[in-house]
Amino acid sequence: MKTVKIGLLGCGTVGSGVVEILRMNADLIAERCGARIEIEKIFFKNHRKHREPFVEDRATYDIRDVVMNPSIDIVVELAGKEHPAYEFIVTALQNGKHVVTANKDVMALHGCELETMARDRGVRLMYEASVCGAIPVMKALTESLSANKFTKISGIVNGTSNYILSKMTSDGADFYETLAEAQRLGFAEADPESDIDGLDAARKIIILAAKAFGVWKTLDEVQTTGIRHISAASISDAKAAGCVYKLIAQAECDDRVINLSVEPRRLPFDHPLAVVNDTFNAVFVEGNACGSLMFYGRGAGALPTGSAVVGDIMEIAKAI
């Protein structure tokens, strides 16, 4: 059986998930993709202690050991944030590496350029994990549903804001109180702006729209409203009217005009998106043949996001 060597950039939450999946499902993965996937190197920015031996043995602090390493076939970028992840991906592509990334910031801002670069070099650039973790919506849009002219993509794509709105709905609590609790429990970051002001969702809808409509829009083209202004009173008014608030990211294509938005909306209790609670994500797809479809699942976390990353790695490994 052939061996495909990969190098990881970063090994935080998602990276640990990838390492764990490749270990616990090793035989099954080898059998399904006809290749043993081996982690050759793991790049870290900083020296740190108490890493497990498997990770420590492969650790490097020189990015060139991964992106320019002739024995590595696939570079798996899990460093997060725009810089220097963008530069890492560019260098990897320039060196003829296939790239798998979970990085929504880089893809939303540089997706068009990076896809062109990958095509020109004859390598694959895959990023299923950049939107909605384990939910395989990207591959559905580009492969299974490719017979469709899409008309609308909409969904709950940010776990933090959905957790906050769900908690406000179930407990009747205030926004800032719920945010503080979410931060204490690890469901919201110390800097929660990107999640609660809708920017994270805006990046994801840019990526989904690119897959569905073939056009990369920019962040300032997304009409974005967050959830800060949703009060306990708005939530209970909605409830009385048989509705719940959800932060909905949407891309609509009407006669070649593509409109992108992120905003809190009131949905009736029996709407399929209304039962998507806590940190779950869900994406609705509407096409002129398939009708309405929904994909629902875990949008974040080590193993769910790792599932999408390893799925992409396996697809490339099969073809190598």
Added chain:
Amino acid sequence: MKTVKIGLLGCGTVGSGVVEILRMNADLIAERCGARIEIEKIFFKNHRKHREPFVEDRATYDIRDVVMNPSIDIVVELAGKEHPAYEFIVTALQNGKHVVTANKDVMALHGCELETMARDRGVRLMYEASVCGAIPVMKALTESLSANKFTKISGIVNGTSNYILSKMTSDGADFYETLAEAQRLGFAEADPESDIDGLDAARKIIILAAKAFGVWKTLDEVQTTGIRHISAASISDAKAAGCVYKLIAQAECDDRVINLSVEPRRLPFDHPLAVVNDTFNAVFVEGNACGSLMFYGRGAGALPTGSAVVGDIMEIAKAI
């Protein structure tokens, strides 16, 4: 641009959907798969009148014009039922044709043999449309989610029984009364046994289990109970307890033992499958990395099922 020629076996509901999609989305399909898909021949068992000219021009009553036609690359089997569809597929594969089918009867009963035959001949056999119409769950199981060890697949996979249970729940009506109304409206067939006694769902769970666990089970290995015995009283009792009845098909893998069942179950109102109403289908997937995922959409109908058929055709066309 290359041209890929296909031949249809049958042109009923799903066939008309395929013809319509290939026509309305022709440019987009050609662009996405790098090939023009042309319908060369359409096989019919019986002479009939009043077909549209496009279909009439391609009609043949000799099966060999499709399955043994040297100019046809892909045979698209949409005849339905076990025989003679099974024999048509075998002959097509033996003649080196790629095959796309929407036929759950043939795949549930002969899937193992036909997959081996296709592999041995080096051709593709694809059947996304055989389970849950437009919902791309098969490709998700075998590609996007292939990093997972699956533990359970469960779902609402039969539209007719779901329509009946939904109507009984909303209207408080009796089973046979609702069935008669469903037949009048075209949501149930004149011979409804296969749908209401769970056999249709049993066939679909066999196919899903084969994709998830790599093992083809037989019909008598599926513990099957239908919905005939569900009375208006059972429905209202469930309602009072905050539950709804759904016909659930399930495949569970526990320590290498795979158990398949189809049975009506009571689900709490806030279960994601509880809001899957009318003729909609939904499939839950549980894996050791992805966690719980749900796919929801139209499980039948000309265009939704056609969407899955054309998706498979495009994947083969890309690779030819």
